[in-house]
Amino acid sequence: MTATVIKYHRVMSRWEPNARGRLEAAALELYVERGFEQTTVAQIAERAGLTERTFFRYYADKREVLFPGSSALEDLLAAKIAAAPADAAPIEAVGSALEAAGAALQHRHESARARFHVIAENPELRERELIKLAALASALAGALRERGVPELAANLAAEAGIAAFKIGVRRWAGQADEQDLTLLIRNSLDELRSVTAGK
Amino acid sequence: MTATVIKYHRVMSRWEPNARGRLEAAALELYVERGFEQTTVAQIAERAGLTERTFFRYYADKREVLFPGSSALEDLLAAKIAAAPADAAPIEAVGSALEAAGAALQHRHESARARFHVIAENPELRERELIKLAALASALAGALRERGVPELAANLAAEAGIAAFKIGVRRWAGQADEQDLTLLIRNSLDELRSVTAGK
Secondary structure (H helix, E strand, O other): OOOHHHHHHHHHOOOOHHHHHHHHHHHHHHHHHHOOOOOHHHHHHHHOOOOEEEEEHHHOOHHHOOOOHHHHHHHHHHHHHHOOOOOOOHHHHHHHHHHHHHHHHHHOOOOOOOOHHHHHHHHHHHHHHHHHHHHHHHHHHHHHEEEOOOOOOOOHHHHHHHHHHHHHHHHHHHHOOOOOOOHOOOOOOOOHHHOOOOO | OOOHHHHHHHHHHHOOOHHHHHHHHHHHHHHHHHOOOOOOOOHHHHHHOHHHHHHHHHHOOHHHOOOOOOOHHHHHHHHHHHOOOOOOOHHHHHHHHHHHHHHHHHHHHHHHHHHHHHHHHHHHHHHHHHHHHHHHHHHHHHHHHOOOOOHHHHHHHHHHHHHHHHHHHHHHHOOOOOHHHHHHHHHHHHHHHHHOOOO
């Protein structure tokens, strides 16, 4: 426990190289310490050594700061779908894209774990997380349609894939020891295939 | 179009037999006419011939009134899962439960169509809809676990089933002609199976 606290502290202290990263780290730190509801944007800015104005240059509200890189993740998923072999089935393309997303998130385990607990305790944050996941599904579905996959199949492959991804990420973020996220996502996708096959 | 408007009017006029139904109908009518953002609880109560106080006896906020019967739907899904044959695979039990939910919603096509457009235009409402769907998935997963289905399989069958359900309901609600919702849900589940099998 003490080791974890020290590690958080190191990851989140002020000498982050950029304003965005400093605000994210400060927000997460305060949400863990005081709770999301009790934390103000002014406090986040102060902790980061920045102004409220700077905060609002990067984030629309107190919730957004908990979902950094979500549009980059959408772009990554779409690019991976576009780059999948021409003969890959939609679910295979989706699986590779989601595993690549897992690899990209792996180094963030420590902050993912803190986020997991903050989000779990706040209904507003759970709503925001769901809309971010829906945006990821939408990016996948759009990229599949561009490959000529019919709309219904594209939407289902995307939504089912994101369901497996969400479950993999939650298992990863919910555990103290850092497991291989790509592997957890792959396991989750395998289980999805097995379950929908009626096993 | 005129026929539709007349039908809305008939469905939503004041002689609904109960306060809850009158508030729902009044809210939907106003959201369609003026937009969700522009409508106040006072206006909804007035249109329903009731007081604001009565509104808040039934609904926590302006958003909740758009999701009537969602806890009844959770109960229905859990009951159907519990009643599925002992040897039914998790995805089969989920499929029957979701088709039963479709049958229960069929008579609400007219209001579902209005809701569909109101929700599509408002990000806050899309978030609320996602949390309601997550609650349905959670009810399904819980009922599956009570049948002894392991947690990962239960969560995936529930989440994938709800993804198919959501897509079926959206196709149904998005169309002017009233199609058979149960059939659309079944098609969506069939396509899910086909897609996850790598077709």
